[in-house]
Amino acid sequence: MTSTRRSFFAALVALVSVAVSAGAQRPSPDLVVLISLDQFRADYLQRFRPYFGSNGFNLLLGRGAVFSDCHHRHALTNTGPGHAVMLTGTFANTNGIIENDWIDRNTLRPTNCVSDPSVEIIGRATAAQKPEGRSPRNLNVTTVGDEFKLARGGKPKVIGIANKDRAAILMSGHLADAAYFMQEGSFVTSTYYMKQVPTWVAAWNQEGKARSYFGKVWDRILPVSAYDIQGPDDMEGEYTGGGLGRTFPKTITGGENKPGSAFYASLGSTPFASELLADFAKAAVMHENLGKRGTTDILCLGFSAPDAIGHSYGPNSHEVMDNAVRTDRILGELFEFLEGWVGLNRCTIILTADHGAPPMPEYLRATGRDIPTGRMRFRDAARAEEEALNARFGPLADKGPWLVNYGLIQPSALTEKNLDPKEVQTVMRDAALKLPWVEAAYTRSQLERGDVNDSLGRQALLSFNRERSGDLMVLVKPYFFQRDVGVSHGSPYNYDTHVPLLWYGVGVPRGEHTERVGVDDLAPTLSHLLGIPAPPKANGRVLF
Numbered sequence: 034m035t036s037t038r039r040s041f042f043a044a045l046v047a048l049v050s051v052a053v054s055a056g057a058q059r060p061s062p063d064l065v066v067l068i069s070l071d072q073f074r075a076d077y078l079q080r081f082r083p084y085f086g087s088n089g090f091n092l093l094l095g096r097g098a099v100f101s102d103c104h105h106r107h108a109l110t111n112t113g114p115g116h117a118v119m120l121t122g123t124f125a126n127t128n129g130i131i132e133n134d135w136i137d138r139n140t141l142r143p144t145n146c147v148s149d150p151s152v153e154i155i156g157r158a159t160a161a162q163k164p165e166g167r168s169p170r171n172l173n174v175t176t177v178g179d180e181f182k183l184a185r186g187g188k189p190k191v192i193g194i195a196n197k198d199r200a201a202i203l204m205s206g207h208l209a210d211a212a213y214f215m216q217e218g219s220f221v222t223s224t225y226y227m228k229q230v231p232t233w234v235a236a237w238n239q240e241g242k243a244r245s246y247f248g249k250v251w252d253r254i255l256p257v258s259a260y261d262i263q264g265p266d267d268m269e270g271e272y273t274g275g276g277l278g279r280t281f282p283k284t285i286t287g288g289e290n291k292p293g294s295a296f297y298a299s300l301g302s303t304p305f306a307s308e309l310l311a312d313f314a315k316a317a318v319m320h321e322n323l324g325k326r327g328t329t330d331i332l333c334l335g336f337s338a339p340d341a342i343g344h345s346y347g348p349n350s351h352e353v354m355d356n357a358v359r360t361d362r363i364l365g366e367l368f369e370f371l372e373g374w375v376g377l378n379r380c381t382i383i384l385t386a387d388h389g390a391p392p393m394p395e396y397l398r399a400t401g402r403d404i405p406t407g408r409m410r411f412r413d414a415a416r417a418e419e420e421a422l423n424a425r426f427g428p429l430a431d432k433g434p435w436l437v438n439y440g441l442i443q444p445s446a447l448t449e450k451n452l453d454p455k456e457v458q459t460v461m462r463d464a465a466l467k468l469p470w471v472e473a474a475y476t477r478s479q480l481e482r483g484d485v486n487d488s489l490g491r492q493a494l495l496s497f498n499r500e501r502s503g504d505l506m507v508l509v510k511p512y513f514f515q516r517d518v519g520v521s522h523g524s525p526y527n528y529d530t531h532v533p534l535l536w537y538g539v540g541v542p543r544g545e546h547t548e549r550v551g552v553d554d555l556a557p558t559l560s561h562l563l564g565i566p567a568p569p570k571a572n573g574r575v576l577f
């Protein structure tokens with residue numbers, strides 16, 4: 034070897050060692066915990082902060098990286114799509130999770146975002162009826178967990194746990210070791226992940242922890258006067274079913290004499306469902322030895338109770354406030370557990386949400402002023418579109434409907450009338466646009482061409498998937514939604530898109546960031562922190 038070459042290699046080695054030492058300054062955590070709070074608005078963190086303890090939300094808010102203007106960027110802000118963004122960094126246009134449920138364009142049958150007829154649910158304590166199988170098969174892209182396992186020879190464990198199947202499955206991804214979700218008081222999983230549940234899961238279910246909440250009373254944890262910031266406990270428009278009523282205290286039986294489906298549904302609409310989730314998560318950490326395996330493990334936790342409670346009572350209710358305060362206590366205990374198990378200084382914790390929620394129309398009307406608001410029904414759009422289609426093209430031979438629903442044309446109608454789908458879509462759109470609650474409507478052919486030039490249209494494009502979306506996308510006006518009681522989300526507006534994004538722990542510089550960021554920035558940022566490439570189609574940017 035010539036001296037020139039030797040010096041070249043020496044220089045290279047020197048460069049490499051500089052690079053290595055720079056890299057070594059970015060330590061990796063032993064455990065990553067992603068916490069998703071379903072339907073948890075970003076402003077709850079500020080509104081309820083005076084009532085939080087020091088070791089729950091305040092641990093992250095006070096000692097972490099706080100992104101106070103984080104939004105979902107897509108139009109249809111529902112649970113499946115929101116959870117699909119978190120660790121893929123992609124939207125429905127790419128990842129395929131357009132909604133929680135949609136109509137399959139080929140079979141015209143309803144499909145759930147995590148349904149999979151080729152697998153079965155396992156682990157249920159009761160097997161009264163056989164539930165439909167669940168897996169990430171409909172998720173068209175990989176997650177950070179998938180990429181991390183690929184990059185580390187499969188060594189890291191990736192586990193998703195949530196009250197809802199779609200949260201557990203869509204956060205954790207295709208190569209996850211397990212996704213556990215609640216059915217009738219048990220944490221179950223699918224044969225997609227394993228042949229039978231681990232003994233610790235069976236043991237947890239057999240203990241009957243969920244059942245032990247039968248007859249338990251949910252009352253406000255703080256002095257009643259603290260809830261005055263939310264207005265009165267008893268509000269017109271709140272949900273009265275489920276045996277929980279509009280006011281505190283609430284006895285959790287679901288109106289049943291012994292624990293059954295109605296009881297478990299009611300339990301899911303209380304903060305106790307989050308206690309159960311945290312308890313199961315701790316069991317998973319201990320039995321799977323997460324964070325102590327000589328690599329980095331990833332645990333994704335989806336707390337779904339805030340969504341059920343929010344849907345029933347709205348963001349300005351005593352129930353939502355009490356749930357936020359109790360969730361803070363539950364997170365505090367979880368963080369204390371992690372401190373004792375592996376040390377918080379060995380963890381990276383991320384907290385976000387799949388969407389927010391609007392106020393109840395009744396709450397807005399109680400101001401006595403005239404803020405436009407209301408409860409709408411998509412079937413009114415279907416009716417208006419049917420009328421317009423009949424008027425324009427004449428009725429179908431069997432006088433049957435043109436549409437499967439307001440957004441999907443019957444393929445047989447197109448064949449019978451030999452029509453260009455574009456023409457039919459335009460008639461549907463124009464009819465929908467005449468409805469008082471419709472803000473915007475986009476036809477399939479318009480979205481396929483990317484023919485939009487406003488911000489709502491750009492949000493709509495991210496929710497539009499060629500293979501799965503319908504023929505018309507209708508966006509409601511602000512403060513309008515489809516639900517007869519309580520509230521519903523799913524709009525492109527700030528109250529639905531603005532969510533928390535908090536980072537804490539290993540690799541996270543402390544500080545508050547007020548610039549606009551997206552939930553789709555989470556995946557590239559975590560990938561950077563773990564030292565792996567972001568999922569192939571991930572959007573977004575590295576936040577720190």
Ligand SMILES: [Zn+2]
Nearest residue numbers: 071072112387
């Ligand atoms: Zn949700």
